Amino acid sequence: MASQPTKWALGNQAPARGSSQGLRTPANGKTIYNRPLNRSRTQELSQASFAYLFGEMVSYAQRRVTDIQDLEKRLNNQGHPIGLKLLDLLLYREPPRSQLRPLNIIALLQFITTVLWKHLFARPADALEKSSNPETPDEYMITDNEPLVNQYISVPKGMDQLNCAAFVAGVIEGACDGAGFAARVTAHSMGTKTEGELWPGKTIFLVKFQPEIVEREQFLGKS
C-alpha cells in the first residue's frame, strides 16, 4: 500500500505536463535521445519471447491473404523498415575508420552477411554466392543453414512452398534499398526432407538487383 500514493502522483502529473508542452515525455524526463546508440555486446534478447512474437506476426500476416505469395509479401513488408533502419544504426556502430557507406554490390552484401547477420542472429551467414548462370548476372545468393526465425515454425502439409524467412528477406531488401541498391529478395527452402539431411531448414535468400543497379555498377567499375 505504501507505493500506492506515489503511483497516483505520477499518474496525475504526466498528462498535465504533457498538455502544456504538446509532447509527452517519460516521468524521469529521459527520452530515447538521452540514451546512447552503442550497446554492450553481451546484451541479448530471449529467443523464446522472439519466437512467440514472430509466431504472432506470421498469424497476423496470414489474415485475409489469398495465397502463399501474398503471405510472403506481407512478411517481407514487415521486415523492410527494419533493414532500412538497421543499415544506419550498424554503420554508426562500426569503428570510425571502417564507417563507410557500401559503394558496390559486393561490399553491401558482405556488410549484410557479416555485420547485419551477426547483429540479428549472433553469427555470420553460411555462404554468399554469385549466380553462376551467365543469363542472370544480377542474382546473388545468401545461404543460411538454419534460419533463427524458422526454428519454431512448422509449415503445414499443403503449404510446402512457404518459408517464413521471407521476413528476413524483407530485412535484407530494406538494407539494399536503403543503401541505394534497389533489389528484390526472396527466401527459398533448399533442405530436402529426406532422412539424414544435415540441414533440413536450409534457406537461400535470392537477391535480384534491378537492371539499373547492375548498369551503374559496370559504369562505376570502369571509371
Next chain:
Amino acid sequence: MSYYFAIIGTQDNPLFEYEFGTSKQGGDGVARFPEQARHMNQFIVHGSLDIVEEVQWANGSMYLKCIDRFYNNFVSCWMTGGNVKFLLLHAPSQPAATTTTRTSIANPTSPQTEEAIKQFFTEVYENWIKAIMSPFYHVNMEARSPIFRQRVVAAGKKYL
C-alpha cells in the same frame, strides 16, 4: 557566418530545415543572410544535389566535405547510410559589413571549419538515427520531433 541546414530525403524531398548564425567569436546565433538573398538558400542547396549524386559514388565516407559553391555560399554535405543527405550552406558575412580582422575565420574551406562542420554533422547524425529508430517513422517522413530540433540547435551552438 550564417548557416542554413537542411535534411534531404532519398527522393530529393526536404525533411528538416533550420537557419542559424555562428555562436563562435561572440556571435549571437542569429542568421544574417541579406534579405534579398535569403530565399535563394533553398535553391542553392537544391542545386547542389546534382553534385552530391556525383560525389557519393566516388567516396564511401559519410562526410563529403564542401561540395559546392555559389558566389559567397558554400555547401557541405554529409551522406547517411540510408541515402539521406545533410546539407549545410555556410555564408561568411559580407566583407563590407566588417573590418579586415576576421581573415582566418572567414575562410570556409579551411581545415578548422571543415572539422567543426564534421563534428556538427556527426552529432546531428547520432540524433538522426535516434529519430528514425522510432517504429512510427517511415522513410522520407518529415522529422517533426521537437527534441530532435532542440538537439540540432544545441549542436549548432556547440560547434559552429
